Amino acid sequence: MRIGVLTSGGDCPGLNAVIRSVVHRAVVDHGDEVIGFHDGWKGLLECDYRKLDLDAVSGILARGGTILGSSRVQPAHLRGGVERARGHLADLGLDAIIPIGGEGTLKAARLLSDAGLPIVGVPKTIDNDIAVTDVTFGFDTAVGVATEALDRLKTTAESHQRVLIVEVMGRHTGWIALHSGMAAGAHAIVVPERPFDIEELTRVVGERFSMGKKFAIVVVAEGAKPLEGTMEFDVGGTDIYGHERFAGVAQQLSIELEQRLGKEARAVILGHVQRGGTPTAYDRVLATRFGWHAVEAVHRGEFGRMTALHGTDIVMVPLAEAVETLKTVPEDRYAEAQTVL
Ligand SMILES: Nc1ncnc2c1ncn2[C@@H]1O[C@H](COP(=O)(O)OP(=O)(O)OP(=O)(O)O)[C@@H](O)[C@H]1O
Ligand SMILES: O=P(O)(O)OC[C@H]1O[C@](O)(CO)[C@@H](O)[C@@H]1O
Numbered sequence: 001m002r003i004g005v006l007t008s009g010g011d012c013p014g015l016n017a018v019i020r021s022v023v024h025r026a027v028v029d030h031g032d033e034v035i036g037f038h039d040g041w042k043g044l045l046e047c048d049y050r051k052l053d054l055d056a057v058s059g060i061l062a063r064g065g066t067i068l069g070s071s072r073v074q075p076a077h078l079r080g081g082v083e084r085a086r087g088h089l090a091d092l093g094l095d096a097i098i099p100i101g102g103e104g105t106l107k108a109a110r111l112l113s114d115a116g117l118p119i120v121g122v123p124k125t126i127d128n129d130i131a132v133t134d135v136t137f138g139f140d141t142a143v144g145v146a147t148e149a150l151d152r153l154k155t156t157a158e159s160h161q162r163v164l165i166v167e168v169m170g171r172h173t174g175w176i177a178l179h180s181g182m183a184a185g186a187h188a189i190v191v192p193e194r195p196f197d198i199e200e201l202t203r204v205v206g207e208r209f210s211m212g213k214k215f216a217i218v219v220v221a222e223g224a225k226p227l228e229g230t231m232e233f234d235v236g237g238t239d240i241y242g243h244e245r246f247a248g249v250a251q252q253l254s255i256e257l258e259q260r261l262g263k264e265a266r267a268v269i270l271g272h273v274q275r276g277g278t279p280t281a282y283d284r285v286l287a288t289r290f291g292w293h294a295v296e297a298v299h300r301g302e303f304g305r306m307t308a309l310h311g312t313d314i315v316m317v318p319l320a321e322a323v324e325t326l327k328t329v330p331e332d333r334y335a336e337a338q339t340v341l
């Protein structure tokens with residue numbers, strides 16, 4: 001068989017582990033040929049690719065980023081390119097494409113699959129917001145980076161008796177904020193799923209100081225917003241790909257909390273550092289398993305599906321289901337964290 005693989009959307013630790021696993025399983029165990037499209041869907045639309053043999057994937061398991069590159073393409077451009085993609089598949093003699101990406105990539109995968117292209121998806125995202133898989137690779141790494149940062153920020157916050165508001169990634173969901181906040185013992189966790197009440201947040205942080213504590217750490221997901229009408233808030237705008245461009249919730253919160261509490265506050269934005277660098281062992285293993293199972297699905301002709309983790313098993317789920325909803329932080333998970341804030 002001939003299989004094409006691509007990585008699309010924001011990069012994520014573990015992408016290279018998937019690529020390596022796909023190549024190993026396909027080439028060594030099945031005698032397939034694998035090619036990699038450059039820069040996500042753009043590479044497929046422009047027929048820009050290279051051959052991926054064992055040498056090409058040697059030494060990449062622990063490397064962050066993606067050796068194939070990634071990009072965002074305007075959805076309308078992709079929708080208009082379905083026939084071009086079909087033509088490239090035929091010209092290259094490809095039996096399947098394995099796109100590795102987040103919810104946007106999986107929506108595009110579904111679109112191409114509905115148009116009859118042989119697609120097996122692999123979900124990725126540090127945000128952990130894909131509904132039909134228990135976990136996505138990249139999340140464990142991102143939580144580790146954020147937790148280490150929070151541990152470090154605690155000591156400097158304490159020295160200066162400050163409130164530190166730490167902004168982590170998570171545009172629609174607060175999984176990184178929740179887990180890193182729990183792991184590092186943050187004093188407040190603010191997630192997009194629960195619009196925050198600035199009065200309540202001020203009270204929580206203020207009570208800590210009243211109890212004689214010298215500092216406070218607030219973790220906030222970048223997509224968090226205040227309850228409507230409770231605080232002046234700049235929501236930002238939209239970029240050319242339709243993504244919300246945030247105006248900086250941590251910065252806005254730090255100004256507000258400093259004024260309300262009379263305590264020095266600083267905003268720290270962890271940003272892309274959460275996405276860079278080597279994946280954790282957990283993410284390497286999950287990514288490797290996803291790659292292996294994606295190749296198997298190709299060989300079974302199970303198209304229009306993607307790999308998912310259910311418990312400890314890797315299963316195949318329809319792309320249609322995967323893109324229906326996002327996996328948000330449920331109230332009971334938030335409650336578990338709240339007790340130990
Ligand atoms: N609704 C859609 N229809 C068709 N194509 C889409 C759609 N949404 C996204 N895409 C395509 O998939 C690409 C990747 O989507 P997006 O930029 O949202 O990244 P992602 O895969 O969701 O990863 P991330 O988690 O980083 O956002 C887009 O650049 C676009 O080409
Ligand atoms: O790399 P970009 O385009 O700034 O995207 C950032 C977004 O991608 C993610 O890292 C993954 O979805 C989000 O957490 C974040 O909002």
Ligand SMILES: [Mg+2]
Pocket residue numbers: 009102103104105
């Ligand atoms: Mg997206």
